[in-house]
Structures are given as structure tokens and as C-alpha cells.
Amino acid sequence: MHEPNAFSRRIFIRQGVMLASFAATLPHFIQESALGMLAPEGSGTSSRPGVPEERILVVVQLSGGNDGLNAVIPYGDPEYHNARPGIGLGEPGKAKNGGAALQLDQDRGIGLHPNLTGLKELHDQGKLSVVAGVGYPNPNRSHFASMDIWQCGRPEGKGTGWLGRYVDAACNGNPAADMAVSIGRTAPLAMMGSQSKPVAFESADLFRWLGADAGGTMDAEYQRMARAGTLPGVEAGSQESFLMRTALDAQVTSDRIRAAVKKQPLVPYPGSPLAKQLQTVAAMIRDGMKTRVYYVSMGGFDTHANQPGSHGNLMRQLGDALLAFQKDLAAQGNEGRVVTMCFSEFGRRVRQNASNGTDHGTAGPVFLLGPAVQPGLRGKYPSLTDLDGGDLKFTTDFRGVYQELLGRWMRAPTEQVLGGTYEAPGLVRA
Amino acid sequence: MTRRPPTADLAPLPAARFDASAARHLLARAGFGGTPAQVDALAAIGLDRAVDLIVNYDGQPAKPVSPDDFDRDLIPPLTREEREQLQRARRERDEATVERLERKENQTKAEDRRQLQSLREWWLARMIESARPLEEKLTLFWHGHFATGARTIEDSWLMFQQNQLFRTHAAGNFATLVLNVIRDPAMIRYLDNDDSRRGRPNENLARELLELFVLGEGSGYTEQDIKEGARALTGYTLEGEDFVFRENNHDGGPKSILGRRGNWNGDDFVRIALERTECSRFVCGKLHRFFVNDVPEQDLAPSHAAARAAAVDAMAAELRAQQYELRPVLAKLFRSAHFFDASNRASVIKSPAQLVVQTIRQLGTPPRQLSSLTAACELMGQDLFQPPNVKGWDGGRSWINTSTLFVRQNLAVYLLTGKRPGMYDWENDSARFDADALVAGAADRADEAPANRAAAASARPDRAADLAPEQLVDRLLSVTLAAPAHPARRDELVRFATQQTAPGARAERTLSTLALITALPEFQLA
Numbered sequence: 001m002h003e004p005n006a007f008s009r010r011i012f013i014r015q016g017v018m019l020a021s022f023a024a025t026l027p028h029f030i031q032e033s034a035l036g037m038l039a040p041e042g043s044g045t046s047s048r049p050g051v052p053e054e055r056i057l058v059v060v061q062l063s064g065g066n067d068g069l070n071a072v073i074p075y076g077d078p079e080y081h082n083a084r085p086g087i088g089l090g091e092p093g094k095a096k097n098g099g100a101a102l103q104l105d106q107d108r109g110i111g112l113h114p115n116l117t118g119l120k121e122l123h124d125q126g127k128l129s130v131v132a133g134v135g136y137p138n139p140n141r142s143h144f145a146s147m148d149i150w151q152c153g154r155p156e157g158k159g160t161g162w163l164g165r166y167v168d169a170a171c172n173g174n175p176a177a178d179m180a181v182s183i184g185r186t187a188p189l190a191m192m193g194s195q196s197k198p199v200a201f202e203s204a205d206l207f208r209w210l211g212a213d214a215g216g217t218m219d220a221e222y223q224r225m226a227r228a229g230t231l232p233g234v235e236a237g238s239q240e241s242f243l244m245r246t247a248l249d250a251q252v253t254s255d256r257i258r259a260a261v262k263k264q265p266l267v268p269y270p271g272s273p274l275a276k277q278l279q280t281v282a283a284m285i286r287d288g289m290k291t292r293v294y295y296v297s298m299g300g301f302d303t304h305a306n307q308p309g310s311h312g313n314l315m316r317q318l319g320d321a322l323l324a325f326q327k328d329l330a331a332q333g334n335e336g337r338v339v340t341m342c343f344s345e346f347g348r349r350v351r352q353n354a355s356n357g358t359d360h361g362t363a364g365p366v367f368l369l370g371p372a373v374q375p376g377l378r379g380k381y382p383s384l385t386d387l388d389g390g391d392l393k394f395t396t397d398f399r400g401v402y403q404e405l406l407g408r409w410m411r412a413p414t415e416q417v418l419g420g421t422y423e424a425p426g427l428v429r430a
Numbered sequence: 431m432t433r434r435p436p437t438a439d440l441a442p443l444p445a446a447r448f449d450a451s452a453a454r455h456l457l458a459r460a461g462f463g464g465t466p467a468q469v470d471a472l473a474a475i476g477l478d479r480a481v482d483l484i485v486n487y488d489g490q491p492a493k494p495v496s497p498d499d500f501d502r503d504l505i506p507p508l509t510r511e512e513r514e515q516l517q518r519a520r521r522e523r524d525e526a527t528v529e530r531l532e533r534k535e536n537q538t539k540a541e542d543r544r545q546l547q548s549l550r551e552w553w554l555a556r557m558i559e560s561a562r563p564l565e566e567k568l569t570l571f572w573h574g575h576f577a578t579g580a581r582t583i584e585d586s587w588l589m590f591q592q593n594q595l596f597r598t599h600a601a602g603n604f605a606t607l608v609l610n611v612i613r614d615p616a617m618i619r620y621l622d623n624d625d626s627r628r629g630r631p632n633e634n635l636a637r638e639l640l641e642l643f644v645l646g647e648g649s650g651y652t653e654q655d656i657k658e659g660a661r662a663l664t665g666y667t668l669e670g671e672d673f674v675f676r677e678n679n680h681d682g683g684p685k686s687i688l689g690r691r692g693n694w695n696g697d698d699f700v701r702i703a704l705e706r707t708e709c710s711r712f713v714c715g716k717l718h719r720f721f722v723n724d725v726p727e728q729d730l731a732p733s734h735a736a737a738r739a740a741a742v743d744a745m746a747a748e749l750r751a752q753q754y755e756l757r758p759v760l761a762k763l764f765r766s767a768h769f770f771d772a773s774n775r776a777s778v779i780k781s782p783a784q785l786v787v788q789t790i791r792q793l794g795t796p797p798r799q800l801s802s803l804t805a806a807c808e809l810m811g812q813d814l815f816q817p818p819n820v821k822g823w824d825g826g827r828s829w830i831n832t833s834t835l836f837v838r839q840n841l842a843v844y845l846l847t848g849k850r851p852g853m854y855d856w857e858n859d860s861a862r863f864d865a866d867a868l869v870a871g872a873a874d875r876a877d878e879a880p881a882n883r884a885a886a887a888s889a890r891p892d893r894a895a896d897l898a899p900e901q902l903v904d905r906l907l908s909v910t911l912a913a914p915a916h917p918a919r920r921d922e923l924v925r926f927a928t929q930q931t932a933p934g935a936r937a938e939r940t941l942s943t944l945a946l947i948t949a950l951p952e953f954q955l956a
Contacts, residue, residue, distance in 0.1 A: 063819075141653075142641055144821050187831050201833030202809065208836055211843040211945050217935075218942055221926045222949055231916045237729035239777055240916075242827055243835075243951035250832035304622045304634065355625040359632065 055410055056334075058281060058294045058325075059163070060274070060342040061188065062318070064301030065143065067311055068347035068364030068392075071116065072130055072377075073101040076109015079384040083351040087307050087358070089114065098308055104130065105377040115315035118323030122369060127326065129373035129427055133382040134401055135363030135394025139346065143302070143360070147345040151190035153402055153418055163293050164193025165417045166406055170292065171196065178253050181284065182295040183277040191295055198295065199253050204261040204280065208254045226251040260287035266331035267324055274298040275321035282328040285338065292410070301344060305355035318342070326369060335371055339409050339428065341401070342367040349391060350384055363394035366401055368427055372409065378425045400424025435733040436771030438740030440748070443767040448477035451908075452770050458912065458956045459721050460484045460764050461563025462784060463792035466868065466909050477765060485601065485761045487562035495594055499552070502587045502671065504545055505538045539584060546586040550814045551800035553593060554807075557787045558797055564760075568600035569593065570783060571720050573814075576611050576643060577822035578620040580815040588616040588671060589815050604713060604754040608644060608700050612666055613673040621820070624667045627679040631660035636699070638820050644703045646712035651688060658685040662699040704754065710746035714759070718742050721760075722769055723777040724826035734773060741768050776913035776955040779829050782810035784956060785838055786845075789948070793868060793910070795845040796861035806841045810834050830954065842948035846941060865940040866894035869905045894940050899927035903943060910947050912955045919950065 074080045075091040090096030092103045092111055101111025102120040110132075112120055122128040136155050140146045145157055153162030160168075167179050180191045180198035191198035201207050209226070212219030229248040234241045261283045269275045277296035284291060298318065303311050322340065329335040347364030363382055382392040400422035407414040408428040415421060443452070453473035457464045461484065464472070472480045483490075508516065512531055519527035557566045573596055580589050592614050599607040611617050612635065618624050626632035636659035641647045665680025666673070685694050690702050703709060718741060727735060748759045763769055780788060786803050789795060797803070807814060811834055817823055830838075843849065848859035870893065894902070903923045907915045915923075923943060930939040947953060 142637065142647070143819060145647060187828075197831075199833075200831040203833075207833060209843075209949055210840045210849075211949055213849065217926075217929070218946060221922070221946055225919070225922060225946065225950060228918070231918050234916065237725075239725055239779060239827075239955055240952055242729075243779075243830060243954055246830055246832060246835055247951040250835050253832055254836070304632065305625055353625070353632065354627070354630045355622070355632075357625075359634075 054292075054337060056285060056292055056294070056338045057163075057405055057410055058278075058296070058338060058340040059190065060278075060318075060322070060340060061147075061190075061295065061297035062301050062314075062342065062344035063143075063147070063297055063299040064303070064344070065146075065346045065348055065360055066301045066314075066344035066364060067303060067307065067358050068344070068361075069350065069358075070307075070311060071113050071315065072104065072132065072365040072381075073111045073113065074109060074381060074384060075101045075111050077384050079350075083384065085352070086356045087352050099312070108377065108381060110377055110381060113312070113315040113319075115312050116319040118319030118321070119367065119369075120319075121323055122326055123375065126375040127369055127371055127373065129368040129375055130377045131366040131368065131396055131401055131425070131427060132377060132379045133363045133392060133395035134343070134366045134379070134398050135346070135392070135396075136398050137394075139362040139391065139394075141346065141360040141362075143345055148189060150343060150345055150398060151188055153190075153399060160194050161188065161190035161192045162402055162406075162417060163190045163295070164196055164198075166193075166410065166412055167191070167196040167293065168193040169417055170410070170412055178256060178289055178291050180293045180295070181257075181281075181289075181291045183280055184295075184297055188295050188297070191293065197249075198293075199249070199257070201257070204258050207250075207258055223251070256289065257284065260284045260289055263287070265328055267327045269324045269328075270317070270320045272298075272317040272321055274317055275324055278321050278325040279328070282325055282332070285329065285334050286332045303348070303357050304353065304359060305357040307352075307357040322367075322369060338370055339372055339405065340367075340369040341405060342369070343398075343401075347392060350387060351390060362388070362391040366398075368401075368405075372429050374426050374429060378427055396424060397422045401427065404428050434773070435731070435737045436741070436773050437767045438737040438744075440741065440744045440762050440766040440768060442765045443477060443770050445477050447767075447770070448480070449473060452477075453480060454909075455770060455775055455912070456480060456484065456764060457563075458788060458792070459769075459778065460760075461567055461791075462557060463788040463956075465792065465794050469909075481761055481764045484564050485757055485764060487565055487601075490561040492560060492562050492565070493556065495597070497591075500545060500549060500587055500590045504541050504587070505534075507538050507584070508535050542584060542586050546580050546589065546815060547801070547804070549586055549590050549593070550804040553814060554783070554786070554800055554803055555797075557783065558790055563791075565597060565600050568756075569596045570781070571717070572596035572600065572607070574817060574822035574825070575716065576614075576617065577817035577820050578614075578616045578815075579817060579819075583616050583619050585616070585619070585671065588619065592616040593815075601757045601760060602755070604749070604756055605700070605704050606754075608639075608704070609697060611643070612639070612663065612696050612700060615668055615671055615673055618666065618668055618673065623663055626660060626664050626667070627676075628661075628664050628681040631657070631664050631681065633657065633660040635663055635666075636660035639700070640703060642821055644700070644712070645706060645708045646715075649706070649708040649712065654686075655688055658687045658694075659699045659703075661685055662687065662694045663696040666696045707746070707750065710749040710754075711742060714745035714749055715742050717760075717763075718745060719825070721763065721778075723774050724779060725777055726827065737768070741766075772913075776911070776952070778956045779826055779954055780956045781823070781825060781829060782807040782812035782834075782838075783814065785810070785954070786841065788956065789842055789845050793845070793863075793865075793944070795863045796848070796859065798845060798848060798859045798861070802844065803841075806837060806844070809837045810841070835951075835954075838954060839949045842953070843945060846945055846948065863941070865944050868909055868944070869894045869897060869902060869940060895936070899924050902927050902940065906940070906944055906947055910944070911950075911952055913952070915952070919952070923947065 070089060073089055081088045087097055090100040092101050094100055099114035102114060104111050119128055136149060140149060148157035149155060151161050152159055163180060171179060178199050179196060182188055182191055182198040182200040184202060187198045187200035209222055226247050230241045230244045261280055263283060265279050265282060269279045281294045300314055329338050343366045344364055346360060346362055348358035348361040353359055380395040382395050399418050401424060403414045403418055403422050404424050404427040406412045406417055450469055450473045454469045457469060457472060516531040560566050578592060583589060595610055595614055621634040621638055622632045623635040633656055637656045640651045640656060645651060661681040662685055665676045667676055682693055684691060687694055687699055687702050745759055745763060748762055752758045786807060790797050811829055812823060846863055848861055903920060927939055927943050930936050
């Protein structure tokens with residue numbers, strides 16, 4: 001899985017022999033400082049406090065395939081109601097199957113799920129962009145394959161992740177250990193670069209070795225061994241090398257993160273798992289960590305049967321968590337630095353199934369949040385009658401959304417990360 | 431330290447090379463490891479008998495499993511009528527009925543979650559106690575392969591039944607196993623086949639059968655094969671909690687699946703898929719990764735990658751020759767020089783369940799509290815009965831990140847000391863772990879390294895406290911790590927052990943040295 005190219009070569013040349021010899025034993029961020037000292041003034045992308053470069057991207061992954069047609073509802077289209085007699089929701093003010101859409105775009109007859117009151121509030125404040133019909137050619141209806149495609153940012157769904165490549169590029173190949181942080185059990189493929197790997201944890205409280213608490217002089221000994229990194233002679237790419245490097249990274253990032261999340265948030269958060277994750281992200285942003293990309297996720301969207309209740313709960317949790325997060329950032333004074341993107345691996349079929357649920361489909365909406373987004377419904381809402389085998393045809397390439405976020409928002413060279421340029425409706429005010 | 435590539439076929443290891451180190455490897459990979467005494471006993475009986483003992487485990491005692499071990503009718507979930515009643519009540523704002531039915535539903539779910547937790551502990555206890563470690567290890571493998579999530583099923587008894595299904599066929603016939611899986615109520619419910627009927631097939635089960643269970647993604651099947659397979663599987667449904675084939679829901683019409691045309695049913699669909707050679711390669715590839723080596727393909731030298739591919743091919747050929755009987759393939763693998771090759775030692779990252787069970791079985795720690803152990807497994811990314819998705823756990827390096835590494839180290843601290851790590855809400859467990867038992871008599875036991883054996887024989891201390899720091903460290907490293915320790919590590923640990931001269935520290939010397947070893951990155955390797 002070698003990334004092509006001139007880019008890696010440049011890294012190698014710049015690092016030269018000196019850094020290469022350190023590489024095994026230094027934690028990533030010390031290497032980065034060493035590199036920073038070598039690099040000519042102004043050539044790096046490392047951020048200085050207070051400058052607009054210090055922008056942050058937060059990604060919220062909805063796993064399982066969010067039903068886009070019931071999240072961003074084309075209530076004005078009779079075909080929507082025909083296709084979904086048992087789960088279709090009513091136009092604003094006229095409840096149907098348990099709910100009425102919240103107004104999003106009256107002219108186009110598009111509304112939000114009744115439980116997305118949090119997003120509706122942000123919409124009314126001009127802090128919500130709803131990108132309609134986001135997808136990719138030759139859609140894959142396997143959760144994992146399609147999620148891999150989204151996470152890689154490539155239609156073949158193989159290789160490194162789009163955010164990982166961004167971090168690689170932004171850090172000239174020497175990413176700080178905490179450039180990318182993922183909250184969750186496993187680090188997402190999206191954040192796996194050829195050099196950079198995210199810090200991943202589920203709970204900051206356990207983010208250290210507790211053996212020292214047993215007493216004695218063990219802690220000093222432990223620290224020595226953990227900080228040794230990859231020992232001389234250990235084969236690159238071996239399991240030992242991977243584990244030794246990870247242990248070193250764990251040790252040096254542990255202290256920072258535990259310090260960051262100690263403070264009480266400035267606003268109350270709901271109790272859902274997504275809200276807890278976003279609360280942790282907000283705490284790290286507030287603490288001034290240098291992290292540029294955060295990743296959180298929420299599951300349960302695979303609503304094949306009896307969808308209305310379960311999808312309604314998911315919508316409630318999602319909207320409320322995002323609203324609390326946005327309010328927290330505003331209270332911190334950090335709102336202007338952060339854009340949040342919320343996506344799912346695919347939408348669902350237009351027609352409901354016999355179990356009052358929906359099966360795997362294709363294109364779906366992407367939500368962008370923050371004062372910097374172009375507010376309102378962006379892009380073309382896919383037709384419900386001009387279908388491909390009963391599925392929506394995408395109207396915005398997902399890489400176009402990435403391009404806006406990385407290029408316009410994060411000010412990164414996108415062609416190198418995305419392997420091309422893509423059409424996208426303006427999504428970020430730059 | 432570039433290693434020579436392993437042998438590419440499954441030729442047996444010469445009997446003379448089956449030493450204690452090899453026996454330890456076999457016990458760790460085909461099971462959950464063992465104490466030094468168990469390792470020595472296994473080494474003493476020789477390779478063939480050792481593999482026979484492990485693979486043909488039916489002769490070993492096992493706690494019987496009865497359907498009554500768990501409650502099938504805990505509290506019956508809402509009936510279809512009740513669910514409809516609830517929906518109607520919501521529409522009509524009949525709040526009293528809504529409340530009554532919701533309470534009933536919540537009560538049922540809470541009871542079921544409690545039973546699911548008992549089931550987790552029951553299974554983990556089996557892994558810890560079983561005299562048939564391979565049986566439980568394969569049950570874990572199949573659970574990850576035919577991944578089904580309890581939160582979706584919301585029926586702990588069905589998860590129990592599925593677990594027992596995997597145990598029954600653990601080392602049996604793969605074809606029989608798959609035919610049972612498409613009749614397994616938990617799987618049918620997980621992949622919505624109970625909602626699939628003639629004219630309205632649900633593709634979920636058919637898709638995962640080809641993509642994840644039998645052939646593997648990108649192995650040449652088409653979307654059309656999935657659609658036709660889904661038709662073949664219509665009618666494989668449930669009556670309450672039991673499998674039933676409903677002829678009138680089944681689509682008996684002609685279908686074309688993987689190039690074969692006929693009026694296929696679900697069993698035919700499975701058999702047609704099993705006829706493809708891709709199936710044996712796919713399953714053996716996963717078995718190889720699970721039992722032999724999970725270093726990512728791109729990090730293997732080309733010669734090692736080629737050896738791996740050839741070994742998987744040899745396993746697959748054997749599986750086909752044995753008509754999908756797994757036991758002979760596993761026996762052949764576990765006897766092979768390939769399996770014992772130096773490049774395949776310390777090459778698998780312990781899964782969380784493996785880490786928990788192996789630490790207990792290998793070091794002889796008290797098992798502590800099962801509920802704590804299942805909670806730790808979840809934090810390490812392996813919530814038993816709740817794999818992250820139908821693909822199961824990715825395994826290998828995905829187990830390890832900066833966070834799970836700390837949980838892993840802290841789990842070992844808990845097993846060794848009984849001290850409660852951080853935020854888990856459990857009592858201290860005062861059961862004392864006798865670390866000295868691991869090293870006492872070290873000098874009398876045949877160790878794998880001849881140099882050590884000679885050194886030990888000359889010293890012959892009979893108490894752990896009398897061991898020289900070098901002897902102590904060498905002994906602990908040899909019984910805990912899957913490969914010889916790096917010289918720098920050994921030096922560091924010897925220095926630490928030497929410094930433990932204060933009376934209290936000296937008494938705890940073995941335990942504190944061992945705790946440090948369990949915190950080494952290398953300890954995560956089996």
C-alpha cells in the first residue's frame with residue numbers, strides 16, 4: 001500500500017538520513033518538531049495559534065445506511081408518498097405515519113425528519129448545509145464495501161483513507177501523534193494514512209497504564225520500556241515493530257488528552273453515545289489541542305424492518321447531539337474554527353419493503369454544520385422517478401464534498417489527496 | 431533481523447524438533463496456552479500425539495451443554511398482535527395501553543440483557559476451564575465468521591443456540607455448518623430472512639453468504655447471483671423462535687446461480703457456492719490468519735507472502751479432498767513445519783478473549799470476576815455476542831490502538847494483582863496470585879534453550895527467591911512471550927529485578943517483574 005510518488009520522495013529527501021535514524025525511537029510529534037526546525041520558514045503547514053489555518057474538521061459517521069429519504073424528506077413529491085405508504089412522513093403541519101416534516105426548503109418541497117429539531121434550529125441560524133443526493137458511480141450496496149469507498153475516498157474502496165492522506169500531506173509526512181483523533185473502539189480506515197494513524201480511544205479515563213498504582217518502582221521501569229519505541233534490529237513492518245511504535249505513541253499522547261477532557265462542558269449534553277463522543281471532541285478543541293481532524297460515529301441505521309420507531313430515535317439522538325456540540329463550540333468561541341460533516345455509507349431504496357423498513361440503496365444526504373457552511377439545501381435533490389433499478393441516481397459526487405472540505409475549508413491541496421478534481425455545489429464560504 | 435521464509439507446503443515438522451517451545455506455540459495457537467507443566471507434558475508425548483489430543487478432542491471431558499442451561503421463555507416478547515395494538519394505541523393516543531405495552535417490552539428487554547450477560551460469562555468460563563480448548567477457540571472463530579449481533583436479535587436464548595451450533599460443528603464439516611447456519615434462527619433474524627418471501631426477496635442473507643461466509647468479496651459472483659440466491663432462500667423462516675421452511679413463501683421457480691440453472695432452494699444455493707474452489711481458499715485463508723499469522727499482506731516480504739499463499743492453497747486442497755471436513759485440515763496444519771516456523775511465531779496479535787483466557791491459563795492467575803473480564807473484552811473491542819457488524823471482528827492489528835493497548839495492559843494488572851483498574855466498577859479481588867509458582871523449580875524443568883538448561887542445572891535453586899535475577903527473568907520471559915525477548919528488554923528487566931533488594935520489593939520481585947513483562951508490547955503476541 002505505497003502511496004505513489006514525488007510526495008514520499010520529497011519527505012525522504014527532506015528528512016534525510018538524520019531523521020531516518022531517529023524514526024524508530026522518537027514519538028511522532030518530537031520528530032515533527034525536529035522537522036519544523038529544519039524546514040525553511042513558511043514552507044510548512046503547521047498551524048500557529050489564532051491564525052485561520054487552525055481550522056478543524058469533525059466527521060460524524062452514521063453506520064448502517066441512513067435512510068436519506070426520511071431524513072431529508074421530499075414531502076412535495078407524490079411519488080415519495082406512493083413509494084412509502086407505511087413509513088412516509090407528512091408535509092409540514094400534516095402528520096402522517098406518526099410525524100410531519102420540519103420545513104427546510106418550501107419551494108422545492110423538502111423538509112427534515114420531525115425529530116431533527118436540533119438541525120432545524122441550526123438551519124434557522126444559517127449554520128446547516130444539506131447536500132442532497134451525494135453518492136458515487138456504480139454504487140456498492142454492501143455496508144462494508146460502500147463504507148470502505150467513502151472512507152478511502154476512492155471508488156475502488158482500497159488503500160489509505162482520505163483523511164489519513166490529508167494528514168500525511170498537511171504534515172509533510174511527519175504527522176503529530178494527535179493530528180487526527182478518533183473516538184471509538186477502532187480507528188476508522190478514513191484516518192489511516194500511509195504515515196499517519198489516528199489516536200483512537202473510547203474513554204479518556206483509562207488512557208494510561210495503571211500497573212504503577214500497584215506500587216514500587218515499576219512506573220519508572222515501565223516508562224523506560226514504553227518510551228523505547230521500536231528497538232534496534234526489529235524488522236520494519238513486523239508485529240513487534242507495530243506494537244512497540246503504538247506503545248510509544250500511546251504513552252506520549254496519554255498525558256495531553258487526559259488533561260484536556262477533565263473540564264466540565266459549557267453546555268449540557270444529552271446522554272446518547274454520540275453526544276458523549278462529541279462532548280469529548282469539544283473538550284479537546286477547547287483545550288487547544290493541535291488536532292485538525294476528529295472522527296466520531298453512530299450505528300444502528302440498518303433499518304430493514306419496522307423502521308419508523310427506530311429511525312425516529314436515531315434522528316432525535318443525532319439532531320440533539322449535533323445541536324449541543326454546536327452550542328458548546330459557540331460558547332467556547334471556537335465555532336468559527338470548526339466544520340462538521342455527517343455522512344452515511346448509502347441511503348436506502350426509494351420503495352419501502354414488506355417489513356415496514358427499507359433495504360440498501362444508493363445516494364443520500366450529507367449534512368455540513370458550522371457558521372462557515374453555505375446554508376440551506378445544496379445540490380439537486382435526486383428524482384424519485386428517474387431511477388436506476390429502483391434506486392436514486394446521485395447528483396453530487398462524494399469526492400466533491402471532500403474537495404470542498406479539504407480544499408476550501410482546510411486549505412489543503414486536494415488533487416493529491418483525492419486523485420482528481422470534482423464538481424460540487426459551493427458548500428463552504430471559505 | 432529478516433527472517434527466512436517459512437516452508438510453503440504442509441510437510442510435517444520433524445518429530446525431534448517438537449520441543450517445549452514448539453509445544454507452547456501449539457497450545458497457544460490451537461488453544462489458549464497452558465502452564466509450564468502442561469507445556470512440558472505436551473512436549474513429552476511428541477508431536478503426533480499432542481496434535482491428536484488437541485484436535486480429536488471428543489475424548490476429552492467437557493461440561494455438557496443442555497438447552498435448559500438458559501431460559502427460553504424468559505418473558506415472552508410482545509406478540510405481533512400486541513405490537514399492532516401498540517402501534518394503534520400510539521396513533522389513537524390511548525396512552526394507558528401504550529404505557530402498559532411499553533413497560534412489558536422494556537421489562538422483557540432488561541431480563542434478556544441480564545441473561546445475555548450470563549451467557550457471556552458462561553462462555554468465557556468455558557474457554558478458561560475447557561479441556562477441549564480448540565473446541566472453544568473454533569467456536570470463537572465461527573462466531574466471528576458468521577457474525578450475529580445480540581442487540582439486533584434481542585433474544586439471548588437464540589444467541590445461546592447459535593453458540594452451541596458453532597460448538598457442535600466447530601471442527602466438523604464446513605458444508606454441514608453452513609447448511610445449519612441458513613437454518614439458524616439468530617442468523618435468520620439478524621439478516622432478515624424471516625422477512626423474505628416469494629415475490630419480495632430480502633437480499634441480506636444471500637449477499638452475506640457469498641460475500642462473507644462462503645466465497646469472499648470480489649470472488650466472481652454478481653449482483654444477479656445475489657438476487658437469485660435471495661429467491662432461493664425465500665421460505666427459510668421462523669415460527670416463533672424455531673426454524674421452519676414455508677413452502678408457500680418459497681420461490682420455487684427457475685433461477686440461475688453462479689452459472690447453474692435450476693429450481694434451486696437455499697440448500698442448493700449453498701451447495702452451488704461450495705462447489706467453487708474460491709470457497710475452500712476463502713475459508714482456509716481466514717483459518718490461516720486466525721491460527722498461523724495475521725501480519726498484513728503488505729508488510730510481508732514477497733517470499734513470505736508467497737509461502738503464505740502456498741500454505742493456504744495446500745490447506746484449501748486438503749479441505750476439498752476431505753469434502754469440507756475441517757478436522758483433518760487442522761491436524762495437518764498443526765503438525766506442519768510451516769505452522770512452527772520461526773516466522774510464524776509471535777505473528778498473531780491476541781484477540782481480547784485470547785488475551786484474557788491465555789493470561790489466566792498460561793500464568794495460572796485467579797480468574798477474578800467473570801463480569802469484569804467480559805467488560806474488559808468489550809473495552810478491548812471484542813464484546814462477545816456483539817461483533818461490530820456482519821463482517822465480524824477485523825482482528826490482527828485492528829485490535830491494537832493507543833487506547834486498547836492500555837486496556838490490555840491494565841487487564842493483565844487486574845489478573846495478576848486483583849486490583850481494580852480505573853473506572854470499572856468492581857470490588858478488589860483479594861485472591862492472591864502465586865507468581866513464584868511459575869518459576870519455582872525452574873531449574874528442574876527441561877527448558878527449551880540448552881544454554882539455559884545447563885545454567886539452571888548448575889545453579890539448582892529450589893526457591894523462587896533464591897533465583898539469580900538473570901534466571902528469574904529468563905524463566906519468566908520463556909513462559910510468557912511467544913518469541914525470544916529482545917536483548918535490550920532482557921537487560922532492562924534483569925536490571926530491574928536486581929534492584930529489588932528492599933525486603934518488601936524482594937518478596938514481590940517475581941510479581942512485579944511479571945507485571946512489567948505483561949505491559950510489554952511483545953506480550954500482545956501469540
